[in-house]
Amino acid sequence: MPYNLKVFSGTANPELAAEICGHLDCQIGECETTRFADGEIYFQILENVRGADVFVIQPTCPPVNDRLVEMILMMDAFRRASARRITAVLPYFGYGRQDRKDRPRVPISSKAVSDALAINCDRLLTIDLHAAQIQGFFNIPVDHLFAAPVLVEFFQKMQLSDLTVVSPDAGGVERARAFSKRLNGELAIIDKRRTSKNVAEVMNLIGDVEGRVALIVDDIVDTAGTLVNSVETLREKGAREVYACCSHGVLSGPAIDRIHKSSLEELVVTNTIPLTPAALQCGKVRVLSVAKLLAEAIQAIHDETSVSGLFI
Numbered sequence: 231m232p233y234n235l236k237v238f239s240g241t242a243n244p245e246l247a248a249e250i251c252g253h254l255d256c257q258i259g260e261c262e263t264t265r266f267a268d269g270e271i272y273f274q275i276l277e278n279v280r281g282a283d284v285f286v287i288q289p290t291c292p293p294v295n296d297r298l299v300e301m302i303l304m305m306d307a308f309r310r311a312s313a314r315r316i317t318a319v320l321p322y323f324g325y326g327r328q329d330r331k332d333r334p335r336v337p338i339s340s341k342a343v344s345d346a347l348a349i350n351c352d353r354l355l356t357i358d359l360h361a362a363q364i365q366g367f368f369n370i371p372v373d374h375l376f377a378a379p380v381l382v383e384f385f386q387k388m389q390l391s392d393l394t395v396v397s398p399d400a401g402g403v404e405r406a407r408a409f410s411k412r413l414n415g416e417l418a419i420i421d422k423r424r425t426s427k428n429v430a431e432v433m434n435l436i437g438d439v440e441g442r443v444a445l446i447v448d449d450i451v452d453t454a455g456t457l458v459n460s461v462e463t464l465r466e467k468g469a470r471e472v473y474a475c476c477s478h479g480v481l482s483g484p485a486i487d488r489i490h491k492s493s494l495e496e497l498v499v500t501n502t503i504p505l506t507p508a509a510l511q512c513g514k515v516r517v518l519s520v521a522k523l524l525a526e527a528i529q530a531i532h533d534e535t536s537v538s539g540l541f542i
Contacts, residue, residue: 233283233314235532238275240288240304242297243504246321246521247287253525259284263300271296273303275311283532284313286351287524290324290343291503292482298324298343305350317531318351321502321520322478326360327450329367341367355527357502357520358449358477361401373537375527377477377500378405380518382412384498385445385475392442394418394469398460406447415445420460440468448476451497454485458492471495478502479517481509489514 238259239247251258260276286308288301301318308316328339340360344367347354353371365372393415397406403419410417418437444464451457451474461472472494479499481489486508489497499505500520509515523540530537 233281235285235528236277236279236282236313237285237287237528238304238308240286240297240300242288242291242300243321243501245504246289246501246519246524249501249519249521250287250525250528253522254529261304271300271303273300273307275307278311279308280312281314283315283317284308285317285319285355285528285531287319287321289320289322289502291322291478292480294324298346302346302350305347309350315353316351317353317355317528318347319355319524319528320347321357321524323356323359323364326364329361329364340364344368353531355524355531357500357524360449373527373531375523375537375540377502377520377523378408378412379540380500380520380523381447381475381477381498382409384518385409385413385473390415390443390445390473394437394439394442394444396420396437396439396444396446396460396464398446398448398456402448405449409445409447413445416442418444420463435463435467439464441470442468443471443473444469446472446474448474450478450480451476451485451499452480453483454481454488457497458488458494461492461494465493473498475499479505479509479515481505481515485509486512486515 236259237251238261241263262274264272286304290297305316325339325343348368348370355373357375358377365374395406395410395415396418397403398420421434446460464472473496475498477500496514498516500518527537
């Protein structure tokens, strides 16, 4: 007899959780999240979860620290309420950019956060980690999905001719190569130097974009400084149109203003992170849903079947 499937949502992205439950044909679990006067988070489960297969949906998006603490408290509550299995569903894994010691006396934040999350859950489901090796930081099973099927399908329908897929840095070459193969495009790489956090300087372009349509593929767009610099470089090199896509549209600080003023045709993001009203109103930002992808993965995990069919 299968154990009950129960899906709960934190406060980070309840719209995505509701859409996932729609695909699963189930109701969002009943719970309550409030705050004490000093800002401390209070969480309570409002239904029986003893022996249930629980999935907790909570991207650790801005404000990252609040989302992270809320997720940890939620999973602790489910553990103490005797859930049979707890799966942390983090469509966006915060602190993924600090995955190594690149300077003296700094933390490996991805490892510290992974340890904190793994204390009270049995497995993790996420989309497009900033670095794939972060999976190895967890001592629990990790199902690492990719938003590529959703993004590629969208651009296939656009039928862009003379397409060159562009990696905005050397670290994203593998991702860009996968896109170019499936979209039958050429490949180009931008050589950049990061001068400080959230600041990067474009140095060179490896590849040809003259007279072609360029598609910049990245995992995260945060302040959009790198994106806009890349767009202007591609325009200077003769690209007739420039599009961009990413899995996680953080779009913090001056991002929307920069995108609006740039010569970018369109930025396509997924809904792993809820966009701000300003981002939703920007005519150059389009949002695609990963709810069906996550719902299929949740169902497969619950049924103890393979999720490999989702890596297409």
